[in-house]
Amino acid sequence: MRPHAVLLFALASLPHGAAAMTFMDASFVCPIDGQPFQARVAASGTSFGRYFDGQHYGPIASPWPLPVCPGNGFVVFDPQRRYDAAELARLRAFVASPEYRGWVADDTPYYRLARQQAWLGESEDAIAQILLAATWEAGPRRYPRYAEEALAAWQRRAEREAGSDAGYDARMLVGELQRRLGRFEDARASFEALRADRGFPGKRDDADAAEQRRKIVDAQLALIRDRSVAHARLDENGEIVDF
Template identity: 45%
Template sequence: MRARILGSLVALSFYSLSLLHAVPAAALTFVEVDYTCPITGEKFTAPTMASGTSFGSRLDFRKVGPIASPWPMVTCPSNGFPLFQEEFKTEQIETLKAFAATPEYKALVASHPVYYLVARLQRLLGYTTEDIAFSLLYASWQAEANEQKALGYLEEALPLFQEVLEKQPPVDVRNVASLRFLTVELHRRLGRFEQAAALLEKYRAELEPVVPPDFMVLETKLIQQRVSVPATPERPKDKSP
């Protein structure tokens, strides 16, 4: 389950939009699941998201609808440790135990959303740049009540996404186009409208076969109007009787 929040799923983000009218009505549901904290052995039960329905996504890929986005992260009650892997290797547990005893770890738990802590732990364990970038993006969603903090996380995420594209380009052309569009959107969210406009035009031919027209139109409009707030394309109206 927790593996769903790791890695890049952006290649599916736009494809799923074409299936909106085929999705039946549903609700956000949770179930109680038993866990064991990997670094303390603490046993506990926590509500865990079992299902949700997305009616589309914002320009930054955050899902909208009766769904929690990002996926809710289960944490150990005693120390806030996030269960971001299904299982941890012995050497990973030792590394994480040592870090969890530091003032830095305690400050991260106290002062940042859980996905920011996940990003720090992923760095510690040598996760891919893309995994870390997405965790920072998710942290920005969690922090949106504090715009300054949210933008700070985007400041950290953007160069990592750019590094993925420049130094470790994915093979899948849909994934490349989706990530390129995301970098345009993050420039816009950060108020870097000239850079966003330049990137959108530079890669327009690459983006248009993958990115839905309503995303392209809204992105272009918001850049021209110099609007930096999160935005969601309007859902197409259901034409069925």
Template identity: 40%
Template sequence: MKKLMLAGILALGMAPVAYAGTPYPIKVECPITGETFTHTATASYSTYGMYLDGMPVGSWTFPMPVPQCPGSRFPVMKEDYSDAEKTALRALVLTPEYAAAQNEASYYLMDFVMARTGEQTPESHVWMLLQATWQVRADVAVYARYAGELAAAMDAANDQLKSDDSENWHFYQLSTANVLRQSGDFDGAASRLAVAEAVPSSQPVVQKWIEMTRAMIAARDNTPEEMPRQD
């Protein structure tokens, strides 16, 4: 998690590279039914930039595609599940609550599952919702809903994230500010930007990120924008 975020920030100061992703099929076992299905993974990929909302720019699809079981769309998050876990997950998939969520973006659904299996943390909640927003940029209504949930999750995790790692805290605050901006909530974006500005960062790129975000909020511009890369 943290490696991807910091790599995205630090890559902005590097010259662009052109390493392609290396797709290959893998067999995944669904813990719900026991059936196997094929998922396209990658043996390698590179990142060489980032959008203002935190989404990496690189040689693969971001966020990384999640294997999902046929039918239930259950997000398979690890290779092996215990018998007890499988029993619990099968019960979860049969609930009306799961049925209502199963057609959400894969990272949103993964966050839903993690919350109900005791695997969710304040940071993972923010991280999963952020990645879910990248998946639904084209759907205005869903994007706005995810943006609101992300902002609430960020508020709940704020103090812990700030004490754990200030650079990651800036990543989350500025990414969330831009998700709100892109959803059309310019006042919410401006308030969150002010919070980020009030905390000094050791990364020069953070100041550029703040400046670009401020300018786009002032212009009432809700389009995704890529951070400039430095040769």
């Protein structure tokens, strides 16, 4: 698999069926300083399902690791992208800025990628997904800050996509992030509104998938009653598994 193809999987819905989680060494060239480097990237993995925040579980890296320039911390998300001289000059100044150097010192690759992609003019929907992935690698210290930013991005996305299947999924993530941040009244209102919405869970082709979303809403309301901020999912029997 080409490195670019590997990176595209990092934020995508990964298919089931890979034998196990495997990694490979891939070669990259840092666009900032032109230096070649090698990074260990994920090549395959098996997802058994997802937590309520979308993170995969099973023998899989979620999120998948990103190649990072060793000299300056720039995240090489698209190895095939070529920058003209003017773009490269601006990008180098951005990477050398105190703000970016602070992100390199204090933040994770996916959070840094979100800041990079926003600077490069990526869509708000893409930034929302990257910020969500950043919460999966955040750890306890960074999680509240990353989740706050992801929540704001997913609230805007839910408004843009209101009434569609994607809009309902965005609203579920809004409620999840509210609960994980301990905003229990907001989270309760989000999930009760979904449960009362006659259009929810949207025009799903798969009746089982629609029923699963209804079960998740019920499980979320149960977690909220318990004032739980746990990272949670449903098991194969529909029972809550939380950590």
